[in-house]
Amino acid sequence: MEYWETFINSFSSYGNYIWNEITFKTEHWYINYFWMLTAFSLLVWGLEVIFPWRKNQSLFRKDFWLDAGYMYFNFYIFNLIIFVAFSETTKSIVGDIIPGGFDSMILYDTKQLPYGWQLIIFFVSLDFIQWFTHRMLHRFDFLWRFHKVHHSVEEMGFAAHLRYHWMENVVYSPMKYIIMMIIGNFNPQDAFIVYYVSIAIGHLNHANINLSYGPLKYILNNPKMHIWHHAHDLPQSRRYGVNFGISLSIWDYLFGTAYIPKDGRDIKLGFDGLVKFPKRFLSQIMYPFYKTKE
Ligand SMILES: [Zn+2]
Ligand SMILES: [Zn+2]
Numbered sequence: 001m002e003y004w005e006t007f008i009n010s011f012s013s014y015g016n017y018i019w020n021e022i023t024f025k026t027e028h029w030y031i032n033y034f035w036m037l038t039a040f041s042l043l044v045w046g047l048e049v050i051f052p053w054r055k056n057q058s059l060f061r062k063d064f065w066l067d068a069g070y071m072y073f074n075f076y077i078f079n080l081i082i083f084v085a086f087s088e089t090t091k092s093i094v095g096d097i098i099p100g101g102f103d104s105m106i107l108y109d110t111k112q113l114p115y116g117w118q119l120i121i122f123f124v125s126l127d128f129i130q131w132f133t134h135r136m137l138h139r140f141d142f143l144w145r146f147h148k149v150h151h152s153v154e155e156m157g158f159a160a161h162l163r164y165h166w167m168e169n170v171v172y173s174p175m176k177y178i179i180m181m182i183i184g185n186f187n188p189q190d191a192f193i194v195y196y197v198s199i200a201i202g203h204l205n206h207a208n209i210n211l212s213y214g215p216l217k218y219i220l221n222n223p224k225m226h227i228w229h230h231a232h233d234l235p236q237s238r239r240y241g242v243n244f245g246i247s248l249s250i251w252d253y254l255f256g257t258a259y260i261p262k263d264g265r266d267i268k269l270g271f272d273g274l275v276k277f278p279k280r281f282l283s284q285i286m287y288p289f290y291k292t293k294e
Contacts, residue, residue, distance in 0.1 A: 018076065021035065033195065040196070041071065044200075044207050044209075047209055048208045051211075053210040054208055066163070067160050073166070074164060074166060074169070109183070119191075122194055123197065123247070124248070125179050125182075125183060126176060126179050127246055127247050127251075128251060131245055131252075132175075135244050138244070146165040146167045146288045149284050151230060153230060156223075156227060161199075165284070201221060206223070206226065208223075218253055219249060222249070225245070226243060228243050228264050228267070229242060229243040231269065232268040232270045232272075233268060242257055244257055
């Protein structure tokens with residue numbers, strides 16, 4: 001009952017929180033995920049207009065509006081799970097189960113470090129655990145069914161970044177939570193820079209821009225690398241995917257999953273059987289729950 005109350009309270013304060021963002025009533029103007037997401041999207045879209053990689057790709061490419069819908073839907077769900085309901089409810093459950101409460105789980109409290117280092121450690125460890133989780137999404141069939149939504153993109157553009165099944169949040173969240181336990185309870189309100197950086201990099205990774213950041217490509221994920229993650233045709237030895245990086249590319253170089261055989265500007269994207277994959281939002285959302293065998 002107590003947990004339920006915590007959950008419900010989180011939910012109603014979440015409604016206010018989102019509304020305050022939309023109506024510019026946040027305490028600090030820069031901690032406003034809704035408008036920052038919108039601003040980054042317009043910015044990267046602008047770059048696609050000025051510096052297009054595939055010059056004949058329409059500005060409103062295939063599934064532009066579908067992806068725009070996904071973007072705000074997933075933004076809403078993402079915040080709901082990560083920042084409010086999930087953390088508060090879990091925290092009280094964990095606090096009750098573990099003697100000494102949540103804080104006793106922390107292996108190394110990064111709060112002792114300068115703020116800049118706290119952010120970097122948080123960003124890098126979060127990115128690693130997401131890289132690992134992403135690999136699992138490709139490796140196990142029951143996870144791949146959800147992740148296929150992201151791989152149903154046929155023409156890349158910034159908004160494809162947030163085309164994914166909401167269940168992915170449920171898969172990623174506990175992993176992220178483990179990080180918070182190991183390095184200390186980082187207040188999500190403090191993590192807004194990390195969140196903005198990952199939104200910006202993620203948008204760029206999917207953007208129709210000819211960009212790879214020069215030598216920094218070995219550290220940062222980029223459009224020329226991520227397009228191969230979406231490649232339809234991969235060698236048999238790489239059938240479980242390549243270039244799993246979220247914000248950083250370094251994990252793929254370290255663990256041998258980096259793969260950029262040639263310029264990927266015009267490669268075919270998607271997976272086998274994509275023609276039969278549902279095309280609309282609701283049917284894509286329902287697909288993994290219903291469809292049993294290929
Ligand atoms: Zn993937
Ligand atoms: Zn992608």
